[in-house]
């Protein structure tokens with residue numbers, strides 16, 4: 001049986017911290033499905049379609065990593081792609097309370113799907129999509145914090 005994991009989030013945009021979690025997950029799972037939540041109420045920088053396109057490009061040579069948008073419950077998405085687990089990155093203790101709450105709720109909803117927490121490399125523990133957007137919007141350098149392709153798309157969006 002293939003070991004399948006779902007890595008959910010907003011990925012607006014994908015950072016090098018996310019990329020690292022995906023790469024570490026690949027060592028443990030046969031297939032990694034990145035799941036982008038369609039937030040009806042959030043005002044994103046990139047549309048879900050733009051985010052899918054960027055992530056597809058990042059993993060163009062990695063067929064075991066795929067990206068899909070999902071709506072509704074994460075556990076339903078996980079079941080629909082045949083995943084046994086959900087991966088979440090834990091950067092700091094401050095992430096933990098919210099993540100634990102979600103993990104327990106998800107277990108209550110779907111007992112057979114495990115939540116696994118993975119710790120990114122120290123150099124990415126301070127990196128978040130929202131901070132990257134803020135720093136970029138204020139003219140700061142985000143070099144090394146996001147894939148080059150993402151930085152290029154952010155520059156293009158700024159100019160548009």
Ligand code: PNS
Nearest residue numbers: 008009010037072073074075102105106
């Ligand atoms: O990394 P993010 O952007 O904080 O991701 C949050 C996400 C997408 C994992 C979470 O909001 C989620 O799973 N939403 C789907 C709706 C759902 O299942 N809610 C109950 C979770 S306990």
